[in-house]
Amino acid sequence: MYKYPNIDKLLSRRTFLLGLGKGVLFSSIFFRLMYLQLFKSDQYKILSDKNRISLRLIPSFRGNILDRNDKILAMNRNSHNVLMEGTKNISEINETIEKITQFIYLSDTEIDNIFGSFINKKKSDLPIFIKKNLKWNELSSLNVNLMNLPNIFIEQGIKREYPFHNLASHVVGYMAPPKKSEIKNNPFLGIMDTDIGRSGIEQSFEKELRGFPGTKHIEVNSKGREIREISKEESVSGNNIKLTIDIDLQKYVNSLLKDKSGSIVVIDVNNGEILAMESSPNFDPNLFTKSISQEEWDKLINNPMAPLVNKSISGEYSPGSTFKLIVLYSGLINKIIKPNGIINCTSKIEYGDRNFYCWCHKKKTGCWAAKNHTRRVGPELAIAQSCDSFFYELAKRLGIENIVETARNFGLGSKSGINLKGEKNGLVPNKSWKKKKYKQSWKIGETMITGVGQGFLTTTPMQLAVMTAMFANNGKRIFPTIYKNLDQINANENQVFTTQTLYQKEFFSLIKNSMFLAVNKPFGTAYGSRSTKPIFAGKTGTVQVRNISSEEREIGIIPNKELPIEQRDHALFIGFAPYKNPTIAVSVVIEHGGSGSKIAAPIAKNIFQKVLS
Amino acid sequence: MNLINFLHRINWFFIVLLLFISSIGVALLYSIAGASWEPWALNQIIRISLSTAIIILISLINIKFWYKFANPLYLFGIFLIFLTFLVGKEVSGATRWIDLYFFSFQPAEITKIFVILALAKYFHSIKLQSYDIKQKIFFPLLILIIPVFLIFKQPDLGTAFIVFFSGIIVLFLSGVRIKTFILSGVIGLISLPVLWTFLHNYQKSRIINFFDPQSNILGANYHITQSKIALGSGGFFGKGFLEGSQSHLNFIPEMETDFIFSVLGEEFGFLGILFLFFLYFILIYWGIKMSLESKNYFSKIFGVSFVASFFLVIFINIGMVVGIIPVVGVPLPLCSYGGSAILSNFVGFGIILSGYNYRDHKLHNI
Numbered sequence: 016m017y018k019y020p021n022i023d024k025l026l027s028r029r030t031f032l033l034g035l036g037k038g039v040l041f042s043s044i045f046f047r048l049m050y051l052q053l054f055k056s057d058q059y060k061i062l063s064d065k066n067r068i069s070l071r072l073i074p075s076f077r078g079n080i081l082d083r084n085d086k087i088l089a090m091n092r093n094s095h096n097v098l099m100e101g102t103k104n105i106s107e108i109n110e111t112i113e114k115i116t117q118f119i120y121l122s123d124t125e126i127d128n129i130f131g132s133f134i135n136k137k138k139s140d141l142p143i144f145i146k147k148n149l150k151w152n153e154l155s156s157l158n159v160n161l162m163n164l165p166n167i168f169i170e171q172g173i174k175r176e177y178p179f180h181n182l183a184s185h186v187v188g189y190m191a192p193p194k195k196s197e198i199k200n201n202p203f204l205g206i207m208d209t210d211i212g213r214s215g216i217e218q219s220f221e222k223e224l225r226g227f228p229g230t231k232h233i234e235v236n237s238k239g240r241e242i243r244e245i246s247k248e249e250s251v252s253g254n255n256i257k258l259t260i261d262i263d264l265q266k267y268v269n270s271l272l273k274d275k276s277g278s279i280v281v282i283d284v285n286n287g288e289i290l291a292m293e294s295s296p297n298f299d300p301n302l303f304t305k306s307i308s309q310e311e312w313d314k315l316i317n318n319p320m321a322p323l324v325n326k327s328i329s330g331e332y333s334p335g336s337t338f339k340l341i342v343l344y345s346g347l348i349n350k351i352i353k354p355n356g357i358i359n360c361t362s363k364i365e366y367g368d369r370n371f372y373c374w375c376h377k378k379k380t381g382c383w384a385a386k387n388h389t390r391r392v393g394p395e396l397a398i399a400q401s402c403d404s405f406f407y408e409l410a411k412r413l414g415i416e417n418i419v420e421t422a423r424n425f426g427l428g429s430k431s432g433i434n435l436k437g438e439k440n441g442l443v444p445n446k447s448w449k450k451k452k453y454k455q456s457w458k459i460g461e462t463m464i465t466g467v468g469q470g471f472l473t474t475t476p477m478q479l480a481v482m483t484a485m486f487a488n489n490g491k492r493i494f495p496t497i498y499k500n501l502d503q504i505n506a507n508e509n510q511v512f513t514t515q516t517l518y519q520k521e522f523f524s525l526i527k528n529s530m531f532l533a534v535n536k537p538f539g540t541a542y543g544s545r546s547t548k549p550i551f552a553g554k555t556g557t558v559q560v561r562n563i564s565s566e567e568r569e570i571g572i573i574p575n576k577e578l579p580i581e582q583r584d585h586a587l588f589i590g591f592a593p594y595k596n597p598t599i600a601v602s603v604v605i606e607h608g609g610s611g612s613k614i615a616a617p618i619a620k621n622i623f624q625k626v627l628s
Numbered sequence: 629m630n631l632i633n634f635l636h637r638i639n640w641f642f643i644v645l646l647l648f649i650s651s652i653g654v655a656l657l658y659s660i661a662g663a664s665w666e667p668w669a670l671n672q673i674i675r676i677s678l679s680t681a682i683i684i685l686i687s688l689i690n691i692k693f694w695y696k697f698a699n700p701l702y703l704f705g706i707f708l709i710f711l712t713f714l715v716g717k718e719v720s721g722a723t724r725w726i727d728l729y730f731f732s733f734q735p736a737e738i739t740k741i742f743v744i745l746a747l748a749k750y751f752h753s754i755k756l757q758s759y760d761i762k763q764k765i766f767f768p769l770l771i772l773i774i775p776v777f778l779i780f781k782q783p784d785l786g787t788a789f790i791v792f793f794s795g796i797i798v799l800f801l802s803g804v805r806i807k808t809f810i811l812s813g814v815i816g817l818i819s820l821p822v823l824w825t826f827l828h829n830y831q832k833s834r835i836i837n838f839f840d841p842q843s844n845i846l847g848a849n850y851h852i853t854q855s856k857i858a859l860g861s862g863g864f865f866g867k868g869f870l871e872g873s874q875s876h877l878n879f880i881p882e883m884e885t886d887f888i889f890s891v892l893g894e895e896f897g898f899l900g901i902l903f904l905f906f907l908y909f910i911l912i913y914w915g916i917k918m919s920l921e922s923k924n925y926f927s928k929i930f931g932v933s934f935v936a937s938f939f940l941v942i943f944i945n946i947g948m949v950v951g952i953i954p955v956v957g958v959p960l961p962l963c964s965y966g967g968s969a970i971l972s973n974f975v976g977f978g979i980i981l982s983g984y985n986y987r988d989h990k991l992h993n994i
Contacts, residue, residue, distance in 0.1 A: 022755050022925070025803045030916065030932050033800065037912075037936070040943045045905075047950045051860045052898040059860025066857065067873045236877040237854075 068245060069235045074173055074209050075226030078253035080187055080216055082262040083290075083499055087178055088187050089217065089300075094174035095149045097157060098142040100166040100240050108133055108143070111166060115145060118160055119153040124308055142240065148174050148304065168240055175210065177300045183265045185325035186258065186292055186435070186497060188215020189300035191307075203228065213303070214323070216256055216497070219434045226253035257499040259288035267625050268293045271618045277586075277605040278326040280480035281622060284591060284600050287484070287493035289433070290626070292477075294326040320606075328431070328438040331473040332604055335556030335611070336401045336540075337589045338422075338468030340486060340526055343394055345421035346409045347522045352394060354525050360392045360404035366411075369460050372568050373403040374557070398529035399539045401555060403467050410466025411459060418465060419445045425482040426492075427474050433495045441478055444471035469559060479589050479602035483553075486530070487591035487600050489523040530554055531594050534616070541588065544616035549627040553590025553619060555611035560585060575609040583607040588615035592623040599626055637985045638687050642914055643680070646962065646977060649907050650676045650970070653963030656891050659870050660883055668884050668965045675967045679974035686978030691986045694979055695749055695926050702746035702771070708735035709778045734968035736779045736787040740794055741976050744933050746771055747795055751802040752926040752991065765804060768795070785831050786944065786956030794937035801929055801936075834955045851887065852951045854879045859893035859950060866897030884965040886957055889949045904963075912939055915977065918984040924991045927983030934976045 051059065080089035097119070099111050112126060121129075125146055132143055145167070149157070157169065175190050190210035197211065198204045204211060211225075212218035229250030234242045268279045272295035281291040296318070302311055315322055324330070346352040362376040362383040375381025381400060382390050397405035410418060422428060428443030442448075444465065446457040464470035474482075477495060484493055530552035533539040540555045561582045563572055575583040586608035591600040601619050608614040654676070657668040712735060747768055772795035780788035800809065824832070858874035867873065872894035874880050880887050880894075893901055912935050919931020938961055945960045947953040959969045 022803060023928075026801055026925075026928060026932070027920065029801045029803065030920065033797065033932070033936055034916075037939050037943075040939075040947075041905075043952060044943065044946050044950060047952050048859065048893070048898060048901060051856060051950060052863055052893065052901075055860050056863040059857050060863065062857045063861035063874055066854075066879050067877055234873070234877070237879040242877060 066237070067234050068232050071231055071233055071241075072203075073229035073231055073247070073250045075228050075250035076173065076252040077175065077226065078220075078224040078255045080224075081255060081257045082183075082260050082265075083258060083288075084261065084263075085257070086262050088183060088258070088260075088262060089175060089177050091173045092176045094147065094172045095154050096147045096170050096172045097145045097149060098168055098170055099145055100168070100236075101142050102133075102166075105130075105133065107166070111145070111164075114164060115157075115167060118156045119146060119149065121146060122308055142168075147172065170241075175300075175304050177304075179262060179266075180299045180301060181297045182262060182269055183260055183292070184215070184297045184300050185294045185327070186215050186260055187300060188217035188219075189213050189298075189303040190217055191303050210304070214437070215325070215435060216258065217300075218436050220256050224253040224256060227251040259283075259290065259497050259499050260292065261290050264291045264622075264626060265293060267291075268622060269295070269297070271621055272605075275605050275608060276320040276326075277603070277608065278330055278476040279604075279618070279622070280327050280476050280602045281626070282480045282484050282493075282495055282600050284484040284487040284493070284597050285491075287481070287495045288499070289495055289497045290599065291622075292327045292497070294324065294330070296320050296322040298322045325435065325437060326604070326606075327476045328433060328435055329475070330604065330606075331439050331441050331475060332585055332587070332606075333470070333472055333558045334427075334468040334474045334479060335558035335585070335587055336403075336468055337479060337482075337554050337556040337587050337602075337611075338472065338474075339398060339401065339406050339466075340530070340554055341422050341425060341427070341482070342406050342410055342413065342418055342466050343398060343529075344425075344486075344522060344526060345413055345418050347394070347525070348421065348519060349413060349417050351412050351417075352409060354521065355393065357391045357393050358397075358405050358408050359389060360397075360402055360408070361389045362404065363388075364404055364407055364463075366407075366463065367458075367460055370565055370568075371404070371407050371460075371463055374401065375403075376568060377571055394525060395529040395532055396538075398526070398554065399532035399536060401533070401540050406466040407463040410462050413462075413466075415445055415457060415462045415465060418462070419443050424492075425485055427478050427482060431475075431477045431481055431495045433477065433497060435497075438477070439475055441474040442471055468556065476602045476604045479587070479604070480600055483589040483591055483602060484600040486523060486526055487597035489520055527552055527591075527594070530590065534590070540612045541590075541616040543612065544620040546620050546624060549593040549623055550595070551590050551592030551620070551623045552594045553588055553616065555616055556585075556587030556589070557609075557611045558585040558587060560607070580607050583609055586611045586614035588612075588619045590616075590619045590623070592627055599623070634688055638684065639914075639918065639981055639984060642911075642918070642977070642981065643683060645907065645911055645914070646683070646974065647676065647680065649904070649911065649962045652892070652904060652907075653888065653960075653965070655869070656888050656895075656963065657884055657965055659872065659895060660875050660888075660891055662876060663870050672965055672970075675970050679971050682971065683974040683978040683981070686975060687981035687985055689982055691922075691924070691927055691979075691983045691989060692991060694745060694930075694982065695752070695991050698742075698745040698749035701742045705735065705739035705742035706775055706778065709739060709775060709782070711735070712782060734966075736782065736784055736791070737968040737972040738975065739775050739779070740787070740791045740937065741934065741972055741979070743772060743775055743791055744794055744798055744930055744937065744976075745979075747798040747802075748926050748930040748933065751798065751929055752924070754802075755925050765799070765808065768799060771795075772799075780826075783828055783831070784957070785827070786958040789956065790937065790941055790944065790958065793940055794933060797936045797940075798929060798933045801932055851881050851955055852948075854881065855887055855890040855949050856951055858890040862894040862897045864898045866893070866895050866900055869895055871895060885959050886945065886955075886964065887949055888964050889946055889960050892963075893949075908942060915980055919980055922983045922987040924983070924987075924989060926991050927980075927987065931980045931983055934980060938973065938976065 076091055079087050082088055102108065108129065112121065112129065129143060129145060161167065177187060191213045193204040193211050212221045217224065227250060229248045231247040232245040234245055236242055264281065268281065268291045272279060272293055275295055277295055279291065279293045280289065282289055298315055347354065360382045362373045362381065364371040373382055375383045377383060381402065382388050382404060392402050392405045396402065422443045427441060429440055430438045449455060449457050461470055465472050481493060481495055485491065534541045534551060534553050535545050536542060541553055567573065586605040588603045588611050591597040601622050603615040603618050605614050654669050654672050657672055658665060661668055750768055750771065772792065776788050776792045779791060854874060858872065858880050861874065872891055874894050875883050875891040880890050883891050892904060915935040916932055919928050922928050941958055941961050944953060944956060944958045948955050948958065959966055961969065961973050
């Protein structure tokens with residue numbers, strides 16, 4: 016059996032062997048370190064800098080939106096956003112939310128957004144937004160407790176603010192986060208984490224307003240928190256946009272539409288500048304800036320009065336009796352009726368298998384009040400009293416194509432060219448249109464109905480304002496504009512009157528005179544709203560939105576008051592002032608408001624008095 | 629013998645060397661905290677001071693004491709580990725700590741020393757009785773396996789591994805035949821797949837990550853990637869004290885404990901690392917030299933084994949930091965933040981000093 020001769024000697028030998036082993040292990044570390052620190056050092060230095068330095072975009076200051084008197088309608092305000100350090104761990108987000116809700120309120124939508132941005136994030140070291148635009152009390156309570164929230168930090172941002180809230184909200188528009196498809200087209204939007212214009216000027220002039228983002232190199236820690244700035248290239252601010260809108264007038268106009276659904280457009284008859292443009296009800300664009308809640312959004316979307324729709328350009332309404340101006344002008348220019356021509360009117364016309372009633376049927380006025388319910392009516396009286404029978408007959412004699420041509424010359428049936436998204440064409444129907452749409456031929460009865468502004472015909476309140484302004488300025492074609500500081504190059508500039516409707520001053524004088532009579536003579540439809548300072552002229556319109564049967568006509572039409580709201584007539588009024596030397600024109604449309612003379616005309620009177628006295 | 633004489637015996641050079649290495653750790657902790665004594669550096673200084681008092685005390689105690697109480701201490705160590713299962717504090721899925729209210733204590737560290745003591749005593753007594761060592765392999769293995777298994781179950785893979793190999797080193801030094809080691813190694817390799825099933829998922833993923841580092845660069849392997857960037861970007865001269873961007877910007881995880889070496893490499897470069905290696909070398913050399921000067925086998929075998937185990941921990945920690953072995957939670961001796969490790973290393977070297985102080989004493993079976 017083997018015996019160790021000397022156990023101490025054995026220990027020394029084994030210690031030596033162990034030392035050799037240590038040497039081998041040590042040299043593996045040594046060579047590894049030489050490799051890392053001497054040979055690969057440059058490569059790791061780059062990686063270390065990449066870790067350390069992050070390129071961030073600096074959002075540019077968005078241009079302000081101003082009214083014609085330089086009052087600020089949309090501006091930037093410094094805001095404070097609270098962020099958390101980037102993480103790969105969803106439970107860390109849960110913990111952070113739990114902690115931070117001790118100090119600030121987070122809605123369910125906001126919490127959803129936090130998780131949403133966590134899931135969508137590609138680089139996990141980018142910080143996550145917890146809440147934007149902190150209120151002052153939230154900011155201070157967070158600041159006090161920041162020591163207990165090590166992964167939370169507060170960053171300054173810019174938020175859009177609309178000092179006038181609801182006023183001119185449809186014109187100014189609002190801002191909201193970009194959609195996925197928009198980010199796809201413009202990847203910058205995704206990186207900058209900025210809102211973009213969603214409607215109105217904010218949308219149409221997005222590029223001019225936005226400016227160019229700057230860049231900065233910052234030193235960040237492993238969680239994406241900024242430690243210090245290394246270099247910076249400033250952003251370029253966006254341009255200011257000055258509007259033709261007068262916010263004081265807008266405010267007044269807004270008050271006139273309180274609790275109503277409808278539109279008012281106030282236009283300069285000489286250059287087409289829009290002084291006020293109100294669509295009611297409206298909304299507060301500030302709601303969107305502070306990230307609108309689902310509840311608030313549902314309220315806006317489900318409101319039957321459609322607060323988000325700009326009715327001035329997107330609402331298509333039958334023009335009703337206001338269209339009679341076009342029919343009369345067409346009759347005069349086409350020599351179908353002479354300025355002193357007379358038409359025999361009755362309160363009821365039978366044509367084909369249909370009855371055409373005048374509004375005066377069975378009422379103590381108009382043709383019905385005359386002997387045999389018949390009387391001789393000239394153009395001025397026909398406008399002043401809005402005699403339907405006159406225009407049934409005149410339209411029948413004119414034919415639809417003549418009426419259409421005149422209507423188009425006054426800007427109906429096509430976009431006004433105002434640079435706001437969502438503008439509608441309206442509809443000026445003719446034979447080929449009907450053929451195409453319904454595969455049916457045009458009927459004379461439809462021409463007659465068009466003659467009183469009903470039937471297929473629709474117009475926007477903006478188109479009505481332009482049309483009125485053109486009557487006021489003796490037929491000068493104008494294009495509405497809301498930008499004061501931009502030379503608006505209008506694509507429609509070369510659109511001129513066709514030879515059929517050459518400039519005929521006496522016809523315009525006649526029509527303006529008849530509009531004067533409508534407002535200022537006791538027999539006129541808007542006499543109740545007359546004004547001496549200024550004296551104005553106009554035309555009422557009451558648009559039927561339901562079918563009235565012959566039986567109801569004979570018994571007596573149910574008054575608006577007794578109908579459910581959605582079946583009541585639309586109330587319209589168009590007019591200009593001062594009568595002698597017109598400067599402004601207005602169009603008023605009140606949805607389901609009732610009669611044009613009782614509801615719409617007084618509103619117009621108030622506007623004229625506000626602007627011109 | 630009076631106190632002056634007593635103190636005169638102590639190898640002060642060795643204690644100063646220990647303190648010097650420890651203060652490198654303190655400097656790194658100060659840097660990591662952003663040039664602040666809080667929250668680590670000051671605590672570490674307190675622990676080092678306490679441990680210094682303890683090492684002086686231990687070096688003055690006669691080596692006989694350690695020989696006499698080796699077995700009770702071993703049992704006490706096992707008791708402490710049992711205690712962690714009963715009243716242990718759970719930190720990231722493992723119960724390794726006993727919370728003593730005023731400080732937390734990780735008993736596995738000190739148990740390593742008790743295991744080496746127990747084994748050293750065993751072989752010392754065998755030598756006295758002139759038994760054939762190769763026949764006595766079963767009992768020392770049992771002494772070793774019990775605490776290793778318990779530590780493994782805590783679960784603390786790194787420490788279990790270190791305690792196991794510290795024991796193996798004692799066996800090796802005591803003269804167990806090389807052939808036996810080779811045979812056991814082969815058996816060990818064969819039984820690896822069985823051991824694999826005992827591992828926790830996070831332990832498995834660490835090992836998988838080690839063999840396929842590109843698989844998940846932002847996942848579990850993030851530690852190693854960032855550590856290599858820190859070391860590599862430090863280069864030859866380093867970025868300078870307090871200038872390490874990887875460490876100051878929190879890219880290195882657990883940099884105050886397991887990854888403190890990468891902070892050293894980043895701020896002081898290859899040169900700084902060489903300097904630390906030099907200090908470690910002197911420490912290890914002196915440790916072995918002092919141990920072998922003793923006349924009793926117990927001191928010799930304890931000293932050489934403890935120093936070897938000390939080296940092993942250094943190797944595992946640095947090997948992990950430079951990415952040549954998997955990530956196991958092992959601190960860098962004397963430098964990493966943590967009281968248990970500092971204390972047990974000081975205790976271990978204290979016993980070596982005691983053995984050196986009483987080198988002329990012969991130990992008999994008690």
